[in-house]
Amino acid sequence: MFEQAPTLMALLSGPEHRFELANPSYRKIVGGRDVLGKTVAEALPDAVEQGFLKLLDEVYQSGRPFRADGIKYAVQPVPGGPINECYVDFVYQPLRGRDGQITGIFVEGADVTDRTIGTELLRESEARYRMLFDAIDQGFCIIEFLDGPHGPASDYVHIEANEAYARHAGIPNVVGQKLREMVPAEADDWVARYGEVLRTGQQIRFEQMLIATGRHLELAAVRVEPPSRRQVAVLFQDVTARKQAEKALRDSEEQFRVFAQTVPNHVWAARPDGLLYWFNNRVSEYAGASSTDLEGVEWTKIVHPDDLKKAAAAWERALTTGAVYETEFRIRRHDGVYRWFLVRAEPVRDEDGTIVNWIGTNTDIEHSRAQAAELANLNATLEQQVQQRTGELMAAEEALRQSQKMEAVGQLTGGIAHDFNNLLAGITGSLELAERRIAQGRVDEAGRYLGAAQGAAKRATALTHRLLAFSRRQTLDPKATDVNRLVVGMDDMIRRTMGPQIAVEVVAAAGLWATLVDPNQLENALLNLCINARDAMPDGGKLTIETANRWMDERAAREREIPPGQYISMCVSDNGAGMPPEVVAKAFDPFFTTKPIGQGTGLGLSMIYGFTRQSGGQTRIYSEVGQGTMVCLYLPRHLGEVFEQGIQAEESAPSLEAAGQTVLVVDDEPLIRLLVVEVLEELGFTAIEAGDGPSGLKILQSDARLDLLITDVGLPGGMNGRQMADAARETRPDLKVLFITGYAENAVVGHGHLEHGMHVMTKPFALEQLTERIKALIEPS
Incomplete structure (x- = not known):
């Protein structure tokens, strides 16, 4: 025995x-x-x-x-x-x-090695899940249906909710609250909507007023599988401001129309190019035609031939310079008689100064001097009121544009709801099964479920990074890059990816300029474009990668919506199926894809577009059905030393002896500090902690030995991480700094322009990556 x-x-x-x-x-x-x-x-x-x-x-x-x-x-x-x-x-x-x-x-x-490691992995996976859950900017909750006095599944309880729930819904501490206790008067409607999702499994999107708080919400709901859990996940945001802006715009437009119809003058509106599209009743009565018949009519057809040259020249100057248009000429009446008018038009501009339309008035000047003076006074009053109404209209349009930006975020909400909640279901389900197996003593089986949870968390991280790329908020690490060298370095990978049926040709421009760009993100963009081209040529074809130097003058830059100057271009073209104009117009929209369900997220092109715009460049698609597609990335020229890929310190981290070396960790999140300090102590470093910028700076300005500063960028206390690091370098010029940052602090870091010895990592990150980065930054003393 x-x-x-x-x-x-x-x-x-x-x-x-x-x-x-x-x-x-x-x-x-x-x-x-x-x-x-x-x-x-x-x-x-x-x-x-x-x-x-x-x-x-x-x-x-x-x-x-x-x-x-x-x-x-x-x-x-x-x-x-x-x-x-x-x-x-x-x-x-x-x-x-x-x-x-x-x-x-x-x-x-x-x-008990398996049991101990399994418990630690479970704890780490739960922490990552909670970080992802609370990082979502939209309100998010999971509800579980209950049977009650009103019948089966007639009530539900909130079992989980993120921090943004209270911000959007206006209801704090919602976890554990039942619907019929929270909003009894509205309960039947909410139960009916979400109960249908639970019963059918069909995702829904809708808008509804939460009467209890006066918030107008845009919501998306999806069933959490399996149905036996009786749970529904809800993602939502507050769109009250957008609704108010839309109403204000409608009211302002209606007031303008009423006013324009009451004045005796001709009042009209034109598009930026001068094409007339709206008239008041005075114009219709004078022309003897309805407003519909007048739309799109060339104004040159109603101007007296002798006045045409003068009127056209003045209009051309106004269109070119954006100045107020004002001149006198004769306009034909419906009976063929011409009368003299003072024609005046004011440009209406958006917040960028771009003309969006023209508001004009025609004043009859063939009256007596007394009538002319009276009309002049009326015209001045009209101009003042038109300007006032125009200002109100512009303000309302600005509010609407802002609400539309928020609505775009709402569209992302609907797109990510299904994928993200599948990932959450995978994480929570795997953790639950792992917990059961450990409790049952079946430790060997727990690893499979912990691995599944890890995989789902990594896919959620990848989805977050793609969304950050689309929103132009990802943390970039730009370097002066030779794009020709980058393309050549990926040649073998691209050819293997394309397969034998597709011929690959690289046309590299001689003397190609350098560009300041994140080379890893550019490699990802190039690979994504090549894969899209491959999918567009299922029967084989030819793929061409071409680089070139580009001088963008005012016209070319305006067409591409970038500043004039010097750029390099990288274009990927194929001779595949091509795209119709309506598809090209939506190609950069988030979650738009022409691929079958399950074969594409619809974030590839939007991610590339966001990356190039964040890098100061532009992306354009040129396509014709049956002829193929070309996607071009335009990136600004950079004058400076070219970054040599493959020799980064991170890729050849030295062996580390940490005896006597000290690292300062500054982060306002205790969990992040705990994880970083654990890594440092495992490596043998002495770790010092601080929770805000002023506390960290006090340590940095002391006599303590410090070999590395690891800091978040967004810190409380009136001093962010970049400001603290800059202040520390006044007395410690050789101090090495590692920023660990989320998406929003990228601008504070300096748009990627870091000083020598400063590095950046993006949250969330694997602890193994953090370990390797620390090893690379601190050489043995």
Whole structure:
């Protein structure tokens, strides 16, 4: 029984703890060493170094048993050889002779390595899930249906909610609250909507007023699988401001129309190019035609031939310069008679100064002097009121544009709801199963579910990074890059990806300028474009990658919506199916895809567009059905030393001896500080913590030795991480700095323009990546 026992057992005799017995399980845990007849000090020097011999002495001398759970034991069977780590539960039980004196110690225990590692992985996965859950800017909750007095599934309780829930819905501390207790008057309507989602599994999007708080919400709901959980996930945002702006715009437009119809003058509106599109009733009466018939009519057809040249020249100057148009000419009446008018038009501009339309008036000047003076006074009043109304209209349009920007975020909400909640379901489900298996003692099976949870969390991180690229908020690491060298370096990968049916040609421009860009993101963009081209040529074809130097004059730059200047272009073209204009117009929209469900997220092109815009450039698509597609990236020229890929310090991190080296960790999130300090202590560093900018700067300005500063960018206390690092370098010019940042602080870091010795990592990150980055930054002292 002793030899076949699955637990580890050994018998030690005497104060020197000499091995009398040791079963196979014990010999296995100590690396298969022959221990019989030897003392612990002779047989297991690694155990002595880790304090186990001291514990044995205490048990032998005191006569009190010792028990420990989950103790780490680093096994080194051969001195100087490899070290294997394991975790054990064990007990040291003193043995007594007939005279009551201690004669030896019985050792009994079990290898619990799988259980311990599984528990740690479970804890880490739960922390990552919570970080992702609370990072969503929109309100998010999971509700679970309950049976009640009103019938089956007639109520629900909020079982989870993120921090943004209260901000958008106006209801704090919602977790644990039942619907009919929160908003009893509205409960039936909400139960009906979400109950249909639970019953059918069909995702819904809708807008509804939350009467209890006066908030107008835009919502998306999806069932959490499996249906037996009776849960629905809801993602929403407050669109009250957009609704108010739309109403204000409608009211302002209606007021303008009423006013324009009451004045005796002709009032009209034109598009930016001068094409007339709206008229008041005075114009219709004068022309003898309806407003519909007048739309799009060339104004040159109603101007007297002798006045046409003067009127056209003045209009051309106004269109070119954006100045007020004002001149006199004769306009034909419906009976063929021409009358003199003073024609005046004011440009209406948006917030960028671009003309969006013209508001004009025609004043009849063929009256007596007295009538002319009266009309002049009326016209001045009209102009003042038109300007006032125009200002109100512009303000309302600005509010509407802002609300439309928010609505675009709402469209993203609907797009990510299904994918993100599938990931959440995968994470929570895997963690739940892992917890059950561990509780059942089936530890070997827990790893599979923990791996699944890790995979889902990584896919959620990738989705977040794609959304940040689309929103132009991702943290970039721009370097002066030779795009030709980058393309050549990816040539083999691209050819393998394309397959034998597609011919790949690279046309590299001689003397190509450098550009300041994140090379890793540019590689991702190029690979995405090549994969899209491959999918557009299912029967094979030709793919061409071409680079060129580009001088953008005012006209070319205006067409591409970029400043004039020098750019480099990288174009990927194919001779595949091509796209119709309506598809090209939507190609950069988030989650728009022409691929079947499950074969594309619709974020690839929007991610590329966001990346190039954030890099100061532009992306354009040129396509024709049946002829193929070309996608061009335009990036600004950079004058400076070219970044050599493949020699980054991160890729050749030195071996590290951390003795005596100290790292300052500054972050207002205790969990982040805990994780970073754990990594540092595992590497052997001394870690100092601070929770805000002023506290961190106080330490930096002290005499303490500091070899590295690791800091978040967004910090409380009136000083962000970049400001703190800059201030510290006044007295520590060689201090190395690692920024760990979320998407919004990229601008504070300096749009990617970091000083020498400053580096950046994006949250969330794997602890292994953090470890390698720290090793790369701190060389042995």
